[in-house]
Amino acid sequence: MKIMIVGGGGREHAIAWAVAKSPKCDKLYAAPGNAGIAELAECVNISVMDAPALVAFAKEKDVDFVIVAPDDPLAAGVADAFLDAGIKTFGPRKNAAIIEASKAFSKDLMKKYNIPSAAYETFEDADEAIRYLESQKAPYVLKADGLALGKGVLICQTLEEAKAGIQEIMVDKKFGEAGNKVVIEEFMTGREVSVLCFSDGKTILPMTSAQDHKRAGDGDTGLNTGGMGTFSPSPFYTDEVAKFCEENVYQRTIDAMASEGREFKGVLFCGLMLTEKGPRVLEFNARFGDPEAQVVIPRLKNDIVEVMEACVDGTLDQIDLQFEDNAAVCVMLASDGYPVSYEKGYEIRGLENFKNKDGYYVFHSGTKFDDGKVVTNGGRVIGVTAIGSDLVEARANAYKATELIDFDNKYMRHDIGKAIDER
Numbered sequence: 001m002k003i004m005i006v007g008g009g010g011r012e013h014a015i016a017w018a019v020a021k022s023p024k025c026d027k028l029y030a031a032p033g034n035a036g037i038a039e040l041a042e043c044v045n046i047s048v049m050d051a052p053a054l055v056a057f058a059k060e061k062d063v064d065f066v067i068v069a070p071d072d073p074l075a076a077g078v079a080d081a082f083l084d085a086g087i088k089t090f091g092p093r094k095n096a097a098i099i100e101a102s103k104a105f106s107k108d109l110m111k112k113y114n115i116p117s118a119a120y121e122t123f124e125d126a127d128e129a130i131r132y133l134e135s136q137k138a139p140y141v142l143k144a145d146g147l148a149l150g151k152g153v154l155i156c157q158t159l160e161e162a163k164a165g166i167q168e169i170m171v172d173k174k175f176g177e178a179g180n181k182v183v184i185e186e187f188m189t190g191r192e193v194s195v196l197c198f199s200d201g202k203t204i205l206p207m208t209s210a211q212d213h214k215r216a217g218d219g220d221t222g223l224n225t226g227g228m229g230t231f232s233p234s235p236f237y238t239d240e241v242a243k244f245c246e247e248n249v250y251q252r253t254i255d256a257m258a259s260e261g262r263e264f265k266g267v268l269f270c271g272l273m274l275t276e277k278g279p280r281v282l283e284f285n286a287r288f289g290d291p292e293a294q295v296v297i298p299r300l301k302n303d304i305v306e307v308m309e310a311c312v313d314g315t316l317d318q319i320d321l322q323f324e325d326n327a328a329v330c331v332m333l334a335s336d337g338y339p340v341s342y343e344k345g346y347e348i349r350g351l352e353n354f355k356n357k358d359g360y361y362v363f364h365s366g367t368k369f370d371d372g373k374v375v376t377n378g379g380r381v382i383g384v385t386a387i388g389s390d391l392v393e394a395r396a397n398a399y400k401a402t403e404l405i406d407f408d409n410k411y412m413r414h415d416i417g418k419a420i421d422e423r
């Protein structure tokens with residue numbers, strides 16, 4: 001088959017790696033891809049949001065199967081554009097991607113179908129939101145309704161901060177249209193776990209668990225980022241927790257979406273918090289996580305193309321999803337200053353150290369070719385993933401491997417997966 005991936009980050013590199021090793025893949029394209037993906041696929045410089053150009057390219061090249069990986073194009077209906085052009089496509093339609101694109105939608109869905117989550121209220125008026133805040137206790141959790149690059153959630157310790165947050169989101173429109181509505185949620189505490197699930201609209205198959213480290217600095221300090229590193233599996237995702245979520249979250253959510261006429265095909269990402277009262281949904285995403293994909297996909301035993309086709313064809317009940325009995329840790333190498341401001345264009349040295357190095361992966365997030373060299377081209381530059389027999393070994397391997405890659409302004413966290421020592 002000729003396969004095309006829409007996207008150009010570390011998640012797409014991990015997907016491209018798995019697709020390229022499938023016997024079903026004869027030719028791989030990526031739009032726009034990056035310098036790492038270019039080793040596996042022919043990259044074409046089309047924006048992930050340019051549906052007409054993407055579809056025209058896929059038709060011109062007789063592409064048989066498309067994978068739309070990032071949130072923005074899914075929310076904008078790029079999967080619909082391919083499907084409506086008669087091209088088999090992995091990724092939910094716009095009417096189902098709304099489960100990520102609108103927090104108000106997903107909260108209302110959870111309430112209606114009794115899917116465990118935090119109590120909440122939704123507001124379209126800033127004054128009403130502030131009056132509500134005045135009746136609540138700190139800390140306050142404010143969520144811009146729409147997509148905001150993972151930065152639209154504010155946890156405020158004081159009423160003043162929360163009021164300023166409402167001003168920023170709803171009045172100053174810091175996140176643009178995403179702030180037309182705001183969800184104010186009950187504050188919860190507990191371990192966070194991400195479980196990504198394949199779904200064909202009826203059947204849902206959970207993958208192995210993972211955990212992201214979202215804050216920029218060691219010890220979970222600093223600003224929220226797209227993700228500074230991940231580990232898989234999560235030792236806190238016990239069989240008991242898994243059973244609870246299988247009964248009360250995954251299948252119920254897919255069935256709820258079907259009942260609403262919003263059949264969900266693709267990857268449903270369930271962000272969970274393990275509270276004292278049991279697991280609660282923090283958020284849903286309509287795609288693989290980044291950098292969750294970089295630790296989950298290398299542990300997948302199945303042919304990913306077969307699983308993705310089953311999602312599109314509605315035959316996921318025939319798939320026996322299997323993961324290796326090992327562990328993976330991904331440490332993100334970023335540009336110093338990320339997520340605020342950072343420089344780009346520095347040469348990345350040492351990539352050749354990873355050629356044929358079993359159990360190690362370098363997944364490019366923000367890189368490009370410049371004059372025959374691979375250079376930094378984003379805040380998050382490269383994710384270094386290492387496998388180990390357990391998390392402690394995987395983490396040691398990953399940190400050792402980070403020393404093999406160097407570029408100016410290289411920055412990383414030093415405690416990815418550290419929570420695993422606390423068991």
Ligand code: AMP
Pocket residue numbers: 118141143150153155185186187188189192214271282283
């Ligand atoms: P979200 O994008 O909804 O997952 O939120 C981003 C992060 O904010 C989560 O990973 C949590 O760390 C935190 N968060 C979100 N909702 C809550 C909540 N209700 N209580 C406590 N922390 C939360």
Ligand code: GLY
Pocket residue numbers: 150212226227285288289290291292
């Ligand atoms: N790593 C979190 C996300 O992909 O949303």
